[in-house]
Amino acid sequence: MIFAHRGSSGTHPENTMLAFEKAKNAGADGLEIDVQLSNDGEIVIAHDEKLDRTTNGKGYIKDCSLQKIKTYNASHKFVEQYGKTEIPTLKELFDWLGGNDLLCNIELKNSVFRYPGMEEKVIRLIKSNMLEERVILSSFNHYSLVQCLQIAPELETAPLYRDGLFRPWVYAAQIGARAIHPNINVASDYVINSAIRAGIKVRPYTINSKASMEHLFQIGCSAIITDFPEKAIRIRQQNS
Structure with a gap:
């Protein structure tokens, strides 16, 4: 599967x-998004804790x-091409997801920042929109994922990590992911293959090069997370 990293963010x-609409039109299987909380408790979609990099704020x-x-x-860097775009709320995204069948990794x-109550707020919104089968919750904060479960x-969780974990498929199973x-x-190929054999899906990030995409498709990796879903879909078709 191909997950569009923050939408078609490339x-x-x-x-x-x-960016989400573009990813859908390109044929992505899912989106990867990030959520923060505003000071009035609203769930907003943004990667950085600060507004500085991606907005004029x-x-x-928080x-x-x-x-x-x-x-x-x-x-931000696309302002000359696209003019003004807003930071969306998770509710806005969920309303839009009602009109398609995309998966969504949150x-x-x-x-x-710990954002007290974030887990409950996000899960309440998932359930009220009946998206339990289409949402994956991920985080570098693995305590938070355990709390979600x-x-x-019934929700799928997936720990994010950037350093070498020993037998990460065993660790994932231990925390219910x-x-x-x-x-x-x-x-590595060993980690990917071992995890899949153990029934743990593997979705590495961020896969943008043609060579990496081709290799991961060839070895049967569960999914990739990419800034360029249109490119990934073209390469997947060529390698199928």
């Missing part, structure tokens, strides 16, 4: 509805109201 403003998302966040332009960005054991999302630099 060619469009990351984590915006424009400054400061932390210190801003949703109303204020919505005034900023999230087009990364809980709660390693820098305590709240909703059904997948692992490793940095590609620590996802």
Whole structure:
């Protein structure tokens, strides 16, 4: 499968509805998004804790109201091509997902700031939109993933990691996860194949080169997470 990393973020403003729409139109199987909480408790889709890199705003998302966040332009380096785009809420994305069949990997960005109540808020929204079968929860904060499964054991979770874990498929099973999302630099063929044999899906990030895409398709990796879903889909078709 091909998951669009923050949408089609290689060619469009990351984590915006424009990037999500582009990924869907390209034929991606799913989206990978990131969530933070505003100071009035709204779930917003943004990778960074700060507004500075991806918008014309400054400061932390956690210190801003949703109303204020919505005034900023999230087009960042693509502003000349696409004009103004907004930071979307998770609710807005879920409303849009109701009109298609994309999967959605939600990364809980709660390693820098704990965001009390984030897990409950996200899961409540998943359930109210009946998206339990289409959502994967991931995080570098593995305590948070365990908490998610305590709240909703039916959900799929996947620990993110960037350093070498010993037998990560065993670790994943121990914390109740059904997948692992490793940095590609620590996802050897041995790790990928061993995890899949053990029933643990593997979705490495961030796969942007043609050679890496081709190799992962050839060895039967479960999925890739890429900034360029259109490119990945073309290569997958050529290698099928």
